[in-house]
Amino acid sequence: MIKILHLSDIHLGSGFSHGRVNPITGLNTRLEDFVGTLSRCIDRAIAEPVDLVLFGGDAFPDATPPPFVQQAFASQFRRLVDANIPTVLLVGNHDQHSQGQGGASLCIYRTLGVPGFLVGDRLTTHHIQTRNGPVQIVTLPWLTRSALLTRPETEGLSMAEVNQLLIERLTVALEGEVRSLKSDVPTVLLGHLMTDNANLGAERFLAVGKGFTIPLSLLMRSCFDYVALGHVHRHQNLNKSNDPPIIYPGSIERVDFSEEKEDKGFVMVQLERGHVQWEFCPLPVRTFCTIEADVSGSTDAQATLHKAIEKKNIQDAVVRLIYKLRSEQLEQIDPQLLHQALSAAHSYTISPELVSQLARPRLPELGASSSTDPMEALKAYLNNRADLKDIAAQMMEAAQNLLVNDIEVWTAVATTETRTDSLLKSGPPTRLSSAMPSLLDTAMAPPTNTSVPNQSSDRDGQLRLL
Numbered sequence: 078m079i080k081i082l083h084l085s086d087i088h089l090g091s092g093f094s095h096g097r098v099n100p101i102t103g104l105n106t107r108l109e110d111f112v113g114t115l116s117r118c119i120d121r122a123i124a125e126p127v128d129l130v131l132f133g134g135d136a137f138p139d140a141t142p143p144p145f146v147q148q149a150f151a152s153q154f155r156r157l158v159d160a161n162i163p164t165v166l167l168v169g170n171h172d173q174h175s176q177g178q179g180g181a182s183l184c185i186y187r188t189l190g191v192p193g194f195l196v197g198d199r200l201t202t203h204h205i206q207t208r209n210g211p212v213q214i215v216t217l218p219w220l221t222r223s224a225l226l227t228r229p230e231t232e233g234l235s236m237a238e239v240n241q242l243l244i245e246r247l248t249v250a251l252e253g254e255v256r257s258l259k260s261d262v263p264t265v266l267l268g269h270l271m272t273d274n275a276n277l278g279a280e281r282f283l284a285v286g287k288g289f290t291i292p293l294s295l296l297m298r299s300c301f302d303y304v305a306l307g308h309v310h311r312h313q314n315l316n317k318s319n320d321p322p323i324i325y326p327g328s329i330e331r332v333d334f335s336e337e338k339e340d341k342g343f344v345m346v347q348l349e350r351g352h353v354q355w356e357f358c359p360l361p362v363r364t365f366c367t368i369e370a371d372v373s374g375s376t377d378a379q380a381t382l383h384k385a386i387e388k389k390n391i392q393d394a395v396v397r398l399i400y401k402l403r404s405e406q407l408e409q410i411d412p413q414l415l416h417q418a419l420s421a422a423h424s425y426t427i428s429p430e431l432v433s434q435l436a437r438p439r440l441p442e443l444g445a446s447s448s449t450d451p452m453e454a455l456k457a458y459l460n461n462r463a464d465l466k467d468i469a470a471q472m473m474e475a476a477q478n479l480l481v482n483d484i485e486v487w488t489a490v491a492t493t494e495t496r497t498d499s500l501l502k503s504g505p506p507t508r509l510s511s512a513m514p515s516l517l518d519t520a521m522a523p524p525t526n527t528s529v530p531n532q533s534s535d536r537d538g539q540l541r542l543l
């Protein structure tokens with residue numbers, strides 16, 4: 078039996094706005110929180126001890142974290158090297174350069190030849206000999222459209238057709254891995270990806286146009302004993318019948334307020350070929366607390382606000398106070414008293430919102446508390462604009478085209494050189510891939526580096542998700 082600790086979405090170095098500088102260390106307290114939580118995961122791995130650690134991707138907010146953040150990450154994972162615990166570091170979307178080429182922030186572990194460490198930056202199978210026997214890990218890092226398709230291949234195709242083509246390419250490539258698996262060795266698929274039925278809540282719309290959604294049927298296969306995922310920050314098992322379990326452990330810390338109500342943790346797995354047990358292990362992480370109040374109808378706005386604050390336990394929490402008031406009530410609010418009332422919090426923000434009788438109300442179906450994808454949002458908007466009825470269909474079509482053309486940076490022409498440096502493994506070709514070398518080669522060709530606009534703002538947007 079092989080014991081595995083599966084964690085994901087560490088995002089070390091994010092959420093600094095929710096912390097403050099620790100005067101003793103000079104570090105942001107949220108970095109200290111994240112490192113403390115990561116160290117709890119590593120403590121557990123060593124205390125068991127586990128035979129293998131699987132990291133599901135998104136180590137940092139981006140591919141170029143500052144050295145002190147990299148060092149904090151490395152000093153925790155270093156403890157696994159000392160404890161002789163093999164570790165697979167999968168590359169997530171946040172670990173890649175914006176061009177989607179390689180895993181810049183994690184590949185250093187391969188470059189340095191860190192003993193027992195593997196970096197999963199391509200679709201391939203790793204054969205690992207653990208203390209308790211061999212295990213096969215198929216790594217499926219974050220793949221962008223441009224990693225799988227070239228622009229000429231998609232010209233004139235609708236978004237649905239492009240997605241279909243992407244799935245076909247990936248299916249072929251994954252099938253190549255599956256056919257080379259040893260049938261009597263426990264097997265894990267380790268993927269950083271979005272599945273078509275993951276529960277994303279508020280983050281769903283952010284995913285549109287970024288990468289693509291993978292059908293669950295591609296993962297739900299008997300050749301895998303356990304499917305270890307990363308990307309979605311909310312812990313969930315996508316296959317309740319557990320044949321195999323398809324698990325997002327979620328992020329280890331709250332990255333932002335969209336994760337306010339989520340449990341955070343990692344997953345312990347006991348693996349045999351044909352038999353698996355898993356358990357979610359919650360981590361004690363800092364509380365996030367939203368206090369919402371509408372004082373616009375109140376005669377004593379200040380008192381109403383204090384009542385709303387008193388109802389919540391804000392001790393050491395990351396707090397945001399959002400309240401609505403009328404402009405003539407502004408003078409009734411004493412900010413000093415509010416600061417005092419919130420002083421027990423670890424950090425807090427105060428966001429007054431003026432209620433105006435003149436303002437047109439927001440469409441309830443498009444409120445900040447609900448989420449929807451851009452096409453659905455546009456549809457809801459157009460449904461409320463009788464004056465645009467004549468051109469509504471054209472607007473929908475135009476938007477659809479914008480989404481298709483604008484979502485991803487495409488490779489104009491993938492050169493032979495870049496294809497040689499493909500994401501595919503360099504080992505002997507499988508039966509399938511030797512039968513279809515050109516297709517696979519094209520399928521996994523990374524994009525070129527040229528004329529790629531900076532996508533960092535998009536990536537930050539995705540951080541809420543993922």
Ligand SMILES: [Mn+2]
Nearest residue numbers: 135169308543
């Ligand atoms: Mn991700």
